[in-house]
Amino acid sequence: MLQTVQRAAQVLRLFTPEQAEWGVTEVAAALGLPKSGAHSLLSTLASEGLLQRIPGGRYRLGWSLFEHSQTLLETTDFLLIARRVMEQLVAGWGETTHLAVLIDGQVLYVEKLQGDRALEIVLSRVGKRLPAHCSGVGKVLLAHRPWEEVLAIVKRQGLPSLTPNTITSIDRLRIELEEVRLQGFAYDQEEVMVDLCCAAAPIRDETGEVIAALSLSVPAYRFYPYRQRLTTAVIEAAQHVSMQLGYYVETPEWTRPKRSGSRSAAWATRA
Known part of the structure; x- marks a missing residue:
């Protein structure tokens, strides 16, 4: 069975x-x-609606999976909470924000919201997987896994280069992941796509386990001048989500009184 x-x-x-x-x-x-075993598997999956048989004796994914995916999206607490925070980030910054999890050693994008001045990022559509070593969200997720697990992922998948800036050395990756774990955020500095950068931070559940990563993706020419503000915004937004999931964050910045008297959160303020 x-x-x-x-x-x-x-x-x-x-x-x-x-x-x-x-x-x-x-x-x-x-x-x-x-072939007999493959035929049996495909036929059974099709009879359960997980696949659909099309002309020519071939198969595609079935609509039952779509139904299940909607149930997952509508009942996953961190996704529902994170989406509201992401909407505020996009409204305030006008950039693209991503929410991702780690699946089979790869980054799976589960939500993406694009702002009014954002670059079009085809590689990170919802449901898309990417290698984890080259993105901000991926580094955050890898940094909070045991090093033995990271080594196993690299052995299985390698360190493919997407741009000239992509990390391709296991030693460099180890050093960077240690920094990410200590500082609480990660950068993608044109490592997935030339002229695109991002800052990312972890989302934790009530036990403190990192269950997802949140990021802001920004054109490189806007990222570098505002890197500190972007980093702070992402960290505090991720903390906001984590706290709503029951994780305790000691005196997060976004809860402190604001001199301007504005009602909007500091992390949702456009540069």
């Missing part, structure tokens, strides 16, 4: 935006299964 469930999960993971359709022979080859 356990092996069958694992095989079913492996089949579902084959379907990506790059290859949204699969045939029996292709699935059998990809997973090292006999």
Whole structure:
């Protein structure tokens, strides 16, 4: 039974935006299964609505998965809370904000809101996965995992270079993750996309475990002059989410009285 469930999960993971359709022979080859076993798995998943059979004997993801994904989105506390904070960040800064989690050693973007002066970032659409070592959110998430787990991820996935600035050395990655863990935030300095930078910070649950990462992505020419303000905004926004999840943050900056008397949070103020 356990092996069958694992095989079913492996089949579902084959379907990506790059290859949204699969045939029996292709699935059998990809997973090292006999064609009869692959056919049985695909047929069963289709009968349960997790896949749909299309002309030519091929398969696509089924609409039942969409239904389940909506349930997940509507019942995940940190996502609901974070979305409200992200809306304030976007309204105040006009940039793009991301929310991400770590899945199978990769960054999975679960929410993205784009501001009125933001760059178009195709690589980080909702549901997209990226290597974790090159993004701000990915560094935050990796920094709070055991180093042995990070090594296993790197051994499995490598350190692919997306730009000339991407970290490709395991020693450099170790040093940077140690800094991220100590300082409480991470930067992506044109490591995923040239001319794009971001600051990211961790979101913690009531036990203090890092369950997600929040970021602001900014064109490089706007990022460097306002890096400190952007960093502070992201850290305090992430703390705001964490506190609503039950995590105790001692005297966070955003709760302190503001000299201007403005009602808006400091982290939601445009530079």
